[in-house]
Amino acid sequence: MRYLTQIFLFFMLVCAAPAQATGFSSSSSQAGEALHYSAEQIIKFSKKVEKTMADKGAYVAILARMGRPRSELPEGMHFTHVAFAVYSEITTSDGRKVPGYAIYNLYQKDGQPDVSALAQDFPVDFFAGVAELEAGVIIPSAELQKRLLGVIGSDVYSKLHEPHYSVIANPYTLGRQNCTEFVLDVINAAIYQTDDIGKIKANEKAYFVGQKVNVNPFKLMLGSMFSKEVSTSDHNNGETITATFETISQYLGKYDEGVETLTVIPDTN
Amino acid sequence: MLKIKQLLPIAALCLAAQSSCVLAGEDTHAGQAIKNSAQASGHASASAAHSIAASGQVTSAASAMPLSIGGAALTSGGVASIGAANESMKAATSPIGKPLKITDEAITTTPPNEALKTKESKKSDEKI
Numbered sequence: 001m002r003y004l005t006q007i008f009l010f011f012m013l014v015c016a017a018p019a020q021a022t023g024f025s026s027s028s029s030q031a032g033e034a035l036h037y038s039a040e041q042i043i044k045f046s047k048k049v050e051k052t053m054a055d056k057g058a059y060v061a062i063l064a065r066m067g068r069p070r071s072e073l074p075e076g077m078h079f080t081h082v083a084f085a086v087y088s089e090i091t092t093s094d095g096r097k098v099p100g101y102a103i104y105n106l107y108q109k110d111g112q113p114d115v116s117a118l119a120q121d122f123p124v125d126f127f128a129g130v131a132e133l134e135a136g137v138i139i140p141s142a143e144l145q146k147r148l149l150g151v152i153g154s155d156v157y158s159k160l161h162e163p164h165y166s167v168i169a170n171p172y173t174l175g176r177q178n179c180t181e182f183v184l185d186v187i188n189a190a191i192y193q194t195d196d197i198g199k200i201k202a203n204e205k206a207y208f209v210g211q212k213v214n215v216n217p218f219k220l221m222l223g224s225m226f227s228k229e230v231s232t233s234d235h236n237n238g239e240t241i242t243a244t245f246e247t248i249s250q251y252l253g254k255y256d257e258g259v260e261t262l263t264v265i266p267d268t269n
Numbered sequence: 270m271l272k273i274k275q276l277l278p279i280a281a282l283c284l285a286a287q288s289s290c291v292l293a294g295e296d297t298h299a300g301q302a303i304k305n306s307a308q309a310s311g312h313a314s315a316s317a318a319h320s321i322a323a324s325g326q327v328t329s330a331a332s333a334m335p336l337s338i339g340g341a342a343l344t345s346g347g348v349a350s351i352g353a354a355n356e357s358m359k360a361a362t363s364p365i366g367k368p369l370k371i372t373d374e375a376i377t378t379t380p381p382n383e384a385l386k387t388k389e390s391k392k393s394d395e396k397i
Contacts, residue, residue, distance in 0.1 A: 027318075035317045039324030042317075043375040050371050057366040059336070086335045087369055093329040093379050098372035102333035122376045124327060129317030142365040153335050 025081055025116060025165065025179040027107045027125075036131055041266070046123035049135045049264045050085075050101050056139050056260070059087045060148040062183060063103065064136035064245035065127055076211045079136045079245040081105075082180045083126065086152055090122075104152060106179040108165055113229040116165040116177070118158060133266045136245045140187075141258035147190035156195040160185045166231035168213050171243040172205045176234040180243040184208065187248070191255075208251050210241035322377055329379040 035042070053061045064079035073080070083105040090100050103126045109115045127133070140148065151157055162177035169178040174197065177185070188200045188208075232240065252259040321327060363369060 035320040039321045039326060042321060043324075043326055047373070047375060054369040054371045057363065057369055059365055059369075086333075088333040088335050090333045090372070090376055091331045092374075092376070093331050095331075098374060098376070099336070099369070100333075100371045100374075100376055102330075102335070120333060121378050122330060122333075124321055124375050124377050125318050128321050145365050149335060149337060153337075 025106055025108045025167075027105075027110075027119065027121070035129065037133060041133065042127050042130075043124055045133045045135075045264075045266050046127050048267065049127070049137065050123050052262065052264050053085055053101060053137060053139070054087070056262075058085070058139045058145065060140065060145045060152065061085045061101075062138040062140070062187075062245070062248065063123075063126065065130050066132040066134050067130060069131045075214050076246070077244055082136075082183050082245045082248070084148070084152060084183065084186070085123070085137075086149070104157075106161065106177070106182040108229065113227075114165050114231065115163050116161070116179075117163065118161050135264040136249070137262040137264060138245075138249050138252060139260045139262070140252060141256050144187075144190060144252075144256050144259070147193065148186070151186055151190045156189055157186060159195055160189055160197065160200075164231075165229055166234065167227075167229050168231070168235075168240060168242045170234040170236075170241060171208060171210050172201060172241070173234045173236075174201065176231050178242070180245065180248065184243045184248055184251075187252070207255065208243070209247060211244045211247050213240040213242055215240065318377070322380060326375060327377045328374045330376045331379055 067080035088102040166176035
């Protein structure tokens with residue numbers, strides 16, 4: 001009876017999800033994604049994040065948001081969605097050209113949570129549905145920024161996209177990809193100046209240390225049965241490992257001299 | 270026996286996965302136009318982006334191109350394109366690591382109904 005109660009609770013949690021905040025690789029346009037902060041709070045916070053990057057002279061930064069309350073996140077995960085912020089010339093709908101940051105995302109598709117697409121939006125869109133106003137920002141070294149700009153502005157960027165999505169995608173293998181693995185692949189394409197995904201994966205396996213997902217195999221099996229975007233197909237029988245903002249920060253901290261990682265929170269007043 | 274605490278990590282993964290996942294259009298998901306604000310803000314299922322757009326405090330963007338170091342906008346092939354002088358290009362002449370200028374406007378993606386407008390319909394909107 002106790003077992004049944006727990007399974008029932010599990011399903012209640014899963015089914016209740018659409019009423020919650022923005023998830024992992026979610027666009028803020030999803031119906032049901034409620035605004036957890038006022039428009040004013042989100043606009044003010046987004047502009048603070050932009051100004052932080054601009055004050056640091058970042059042409060390219062790696063940006064992360066908290067789509068879920070920290071209490072709901074598995075151990076070792078703090079931020080839920082990661083993307084590139086790129087200093088850009090923005091043409092407004094009334095034809096003006098203004099400087100600011102555009103965000104380059106891998107988002108899951110509407111109605112197809114196991115499929116992703118590349119999408120560009122802006123900081124206000126990026127933070128619109130967050131559960132908590134806190135941003136992670138990695139500002140790579142000048143050399144890596146130059147190389148990233150070259151990859152993002154080229155066809156290599158879209159070539160690195162694997163549309164088969166899994167929220168726990170294995171960064172060391174092919175077949176499934178989430179937003180964080182995509183960001184990692186683009187970073188390594190820039191570091192090694194290659195579009196050869198085999199070479200990128202070999203180097204990730206050699207030098208990148210992913211985050212172990214502390215969930216036992218039976219529970220993982222339950223997740224993959226009831227949630228299309230949880231797939232174990234790209235994992236071997238051993239540990240379940242995925243890339244996170246934190247592990248990317250650690251990786252660049254070790255190998256990219258001059259990298260800086262920041263956390264941005266709202267002003268207290 | 271599974272304990273509730275043990276179920277939480279995978280439940281969290283499923284929660285996040287179930288509640289995420291929507292791409293309503295690659296570059297057109299900022300929400301309803303400002304003129305639809307009352308409806309968008311009052312609807313229980315309105316997206317977060319819709320609500321922001323409905324606030325009337327944002328500027329829609331038609332496009333964005335990365336700026337290379339030195340101020341030229343990059344084309345889709347990664348080649349720097351030198352166009353007419355504008356605010357962005359002037360702003361991006363500083364090297365990496367030196368403060369960059371950004372607009373004070375809050376930019377969002379363009380709603381589909383705005384993107385679908387023709388030059389003629391924009392002119393008629395202005396007259397109204």
